Amino acid sequence: xxxxxxxxxxxxxxxxxxxxxxxxxxxxxxxxxxxxxxxxxxxxxxxxxxxxxxxxxxxxxxxxxxxxxxxxxxxxxxxxxxxxxxxxxxxxxxxxxxxxxxxxxxxxxxxxxxx
Amino acid sequence: xxxxxxxxxxxxxxxxxxxxxxxxxxxxxxxxxxxxxxxxxxxxxxxxxxxxxxxxxxxxxxxxxxxxxxxxxxxxxxxxxxxxxxxxxxxxxxxxxxxxxxxxxxxxxxx
Numbered sequence: 001x002x003x004x005x006x007x008x009x010x011x012x013x014x015x016x017x018x019x020x021x022x023x024x025x026x027x028x029x030x031x032x033x034x035x036x037x038x039x040x041x042x043x044x045x046x047x048x049x050x051x052x053x054x055x056x057x058x059x060x061x062x063x064x065x066x067x068x069x070x071x072x073x074x075x076x077x078x079x080x081x082x083x084x085x086x087x088x089x090x091x092x093x094x095x096x097x098x099x100x101x102x103x104x105x106x107x108x109x110x111x112x113x114x115x
Numbered sequence: 116x117x118x119x120x121x122x123x124x125x126x127x128x129x130x131x132x133x134x135x136x137x138x139x140x141x142x143x144x145x146x147x148x149x150x151x152x153x154x155x156x157x158x159x160x161x162x163x164x165x166x167x168x169x170x171x172x173x174x175x176x177x178x179x180x181x182x183x184x185x186x187x188x189x190x191x192x193x194x195x196x197x198x199x200x201x202x203x204x205x206x207x208x209x210x211x212x213x214x215x216x217x218x219x220x221x222x223x224x225x226x
Binding site: 031033042043045048055056088090094096099100101102103104105106107108109 | 146147149151157158159160161164166203205207208209210211212213214215216217218219
């Protein structure tokens, strides 16, 4: 089975710009979660999509948004970029059906640098 | 109190020794527990899941869960330099699909 893929792997943007990141989950998985990882804050949950619906949401401002398509691929968008948005953005794939026993599998991540 | 706590380390062990990584959690109703390994500059990789009290073994890895004391640990036997990484503990609270991650423990295995 192919793993989780994320594109692009690296991005450099300037403040004020917007960015779109893409994630393709493991085949058959219906849930995609997005995380931001920084040295200072660790892994922080952004949101989770399941069957094209946002099922869970973290504590991030509205500049961070996402969506999921019918083939379970997901995109995450960050508008009006700030320097503090520089981070590793991780996508995690899971079946979405196992409730509390949900195992998540991470993609390689997108390294975003905001100048 | 943080929801999931780990000692940041680094934990330094000699090659061939047992590395013991610990994690405590605050929600007594938590049901599922995960250990991830993250190499520098890479993404987290799931190495163990544990749901019931006791030990679960997979190769050189053993996860131990004690719900009464609210801790979960990961033992790595015969540690190798290639085990040097940050180990993240993740906990699913009762009713939650989304794990809460600890900040991770850095492990260094020196030859």
